[in-house]
Amino acid sequence: MTTDSMRNTAQDPVQHPAQPELLGLLVQAVGAANVLTDPDVTEQYRRDMQPLASAGRPLAVVRPASTSEVAAVIEACTRHGVAVVPRGAGSGMTGAANAQDGAVTILTSRMTAILTIDAAAGYAVVQPGVITLDLIRAAEAAGMFYAPDPTSSDWCTIGGNLANGSGGPHGARYGVTADAVLGLEVVLASGRVLDTGRHTIKGVTGYDLNRLFAGSEGTLGFITRATLRLSRRRPALTTAVAAFASVEEAGRAVTDFIATGHSLVLLEIMDRACFGAVETHLGSRLLDEGGTPAAVLFAQSDSGTGVELTAFEDAARANGAILSFQTDDPAEGEMIMGYWRGLEAALETLGTWILHEVTVPRDKLAALILRAEEIAAETGVFVGVHGHAQDGTVHPMIVYPAATAGASDRARRAYRLILEAALDLGGPVTGEHGIGRMKADYLADALGEVGLEVHRAIKAALDPTGTFNPGSMFSFSPEERRTP
Ligand SMILES: Cc1cc2nc3c(=O)[nH]c(=O)nc-3n(C[C@H](O)[C@H](O)[C@H](O)COP(=O)(O)OP(=O)(O)OC[C@H]3O[C@@H](n4cnc5c(N)ncnc54)[C@H](O)[C@@H]3O)c2cc1C
Known part of the structure; x- marks a missing residue:
């Protein structure tokens, strides 16, 4: 990965035998203004939000405006044996939309109707x-x-x-x-x-x-x-918050609530590391006394009945919540949810952040958070966990000083250890963010031999030329990449 990243920082445009003819066809398809080749301009489309993923240097970045323009671009690329990388906003956290050497990145920024x-x-x-x-x-x-x-x-x-x-x-x-x-x-x-x-x-x-x-x-x-x-459209939201002195109590409150058979439109968990960062950033504490809670649950209901939030509060109190509060006042609800929304801005002030994603069985949330605390101590980087408690998909946040020697390697180690902890707890490789470049090493084991064969057969049937995003998800060796 390091070698790849170093190679890809070179400023020389990537040469490809098909380059002049293909670029001419791309210009015909979308117009010269929508074929970007200047490395200073294409730089902004090389990476998504995952700082640890490798990225190549594209032959061009194109901006089609219609289905027929997309079709003309892709047909030309396939005919010239050049890969394409579809790209939306680049907010992904796995490097899946990252540029590849000599490939054409296709943006959707003009297809917004x-x-x-x-x-x-x-x-x-x-x-x-x-x-x-x-x-x-x-x-x-x-x-x-x-x-x-x-x-x-x-x-x-x-x-x-x-x-x-x-x-x-x-x-x-x-x-x-x-x-x-x-x-x-x-x-x-x-x-x-x-x-x-x-x-x-x-x-x-x-x-x-x-x-x-x-x-x-x-x-x-x-x-x-x-x-x-x-x-x-749903009725207006009602909101509740509960704070706990231990992660295990918060985890049990979640499982007890789920066991009632009710479901909430939102049930989010935040551990002490994340919640403390938000409190510091906002300059405001949730509890008057007792410091930052070990875990906080945010709950919202859209049923208009209040039944779900009452069941949630009952579960929280039965599991020792040190604070439990609900409101149907939209302004109070917004104030509570401000703590939840404030996380990204709070972490921004601490260093370079990675929004990891792992999914565990819902009764294993506490175990994952406790393991994340150990991983933070082992690797010396900040790790805090927040996420969707009702479905077990959580986002351990890794924050590190990217400019400090060795810090990226420690962050990468934390990333792998957290993923492996989730797998050990019975989770899938990904529940939400996808595989991309970050989890490709884990795919073969997760799918099993037959599953991988089926995936490859589907890929070969739909994309026999290996045109689409060959460096992401599961890699095909150059020999497997056929040109017509
Ligand atoms: C702060 C933050 C919070 C996030 N929260 C969540 C969350 O709650 N849940 C969640 O699931 N994710 C979350 N993400 C991750 C990310 O936002 C999502 O994965 C999102 O769906 C990516 O959309 P995008 O337009 O940025 O796609 P990109 O990152 O540009 O691309 C993602 C993938 O889609 C492919 N792609 C894009 N457009 C097309 C197309 N038209 N045709 C075919 N393939 C295409 C790309 O090739 C790539 O493989 C979060 C990210 C950040 C930075």
Whole structure:
């Protein structure tokens, strides 16, 4: 990884035998202004938000505006044996959208149209570059609700959400992005356009290709349009917070609440390291006495009945909560959720942060947090855990001084140890962020021999030329990469 990164910092443009002819075709397809080759300009599209992942130097970065432009770009690249990397906002945490040497990065930044919001039928049709929050707001304006809500929704794109199968705090109650997909339009390596779509709530015609492309991390095709399920707008939110003197008590409160059969629209956990950083940053403490709690749970209900929050408070109190408070006043709710939202800004002040993602069985949250504390001590970097308590997907935050010699290696070690701790506790390799470049080493073991063969067969069937994102998810050796 180090050698790769060092090589890729060179400023020479990557040479490729197909370069002049292909660049001419790209200009024909999208116009000269939308074919970026100046390394100073393309630099901003080389990496996503994962500082530890390697990145190459692209032949070009192109900005198509329509399905036919995407198709022309991809057909030309495939014909010239040049790989493509689809890229949304670059908010990913696995390096999956990182540039590859000599490949063409295709942006969705000019494909931002919300084409249809059909409240009566309950769906929206969008281009892939739509910012998730823009769709959430457009749905709200039509009296509807778009549920998938990655915490990065104010800048990530629907295309990236689909390709990563992204979820968020609403996931346990309303499902993740894959659950909202009714149909997709996808440009394949040949440049042909596949329509997997329907507009109806039900539909089981043929294989479930929507599910195949959702979570495919840009390795099977380029999503150019999506039909997504909308539901009715929710009543106003009510909010609760509970603080605990021990992580184990917080963990038991979560499992006891889940056992009641109720579900919340949001149930987030934050450990002492994360919560303390937020308190320091905001200059405000949750508890008047007793210092920073060992763990805090944030809860929100959208049922309009209050039943779920009462069940939550009962579970919190029964497990020794040192503070338990609920409110239906929106301003108080916002004040409480300000502690939850403040984390990223708080960590920004401490150094370079990595938003890790691991998923564990829900009754193992406390065990993971305690192991993360040990890993912080072992590696000498900051590790704090927060995340979605109802589905067991949590985000250990690693913060390190990137400019200090050896700090990146310690951060990388912490990253691996945390992932291995989650695997030991019975979790999958990823529950939310995807594989990308960061977890590719773990994929073969996780899938097993047959699973890997099936994955490779699907990849070969849909992308026989290895055009899509070859450096990410599961790597194909150069011999396996065939050109027509
Ligand atoms: C602060 C922060 C909070 C986050 N919170 C969450 C969270 O709560 N839940 C969560 O799941 N993730 C979260 N993430 C990770 C990230 O935001 C999501 O994975 C998001 O879905 C990525 O969207 P993007 O547009 O930035 O995609 P990118 O990072 O640009 O790309 C991601 C993947 O999608 C592929 N891709 C992009 N567009 C297309 C397309 N049109 N067709 C085919 N493939 C495509 C890329 O090749 C790449 O493999 C967070 C990240 C940050 C920085």
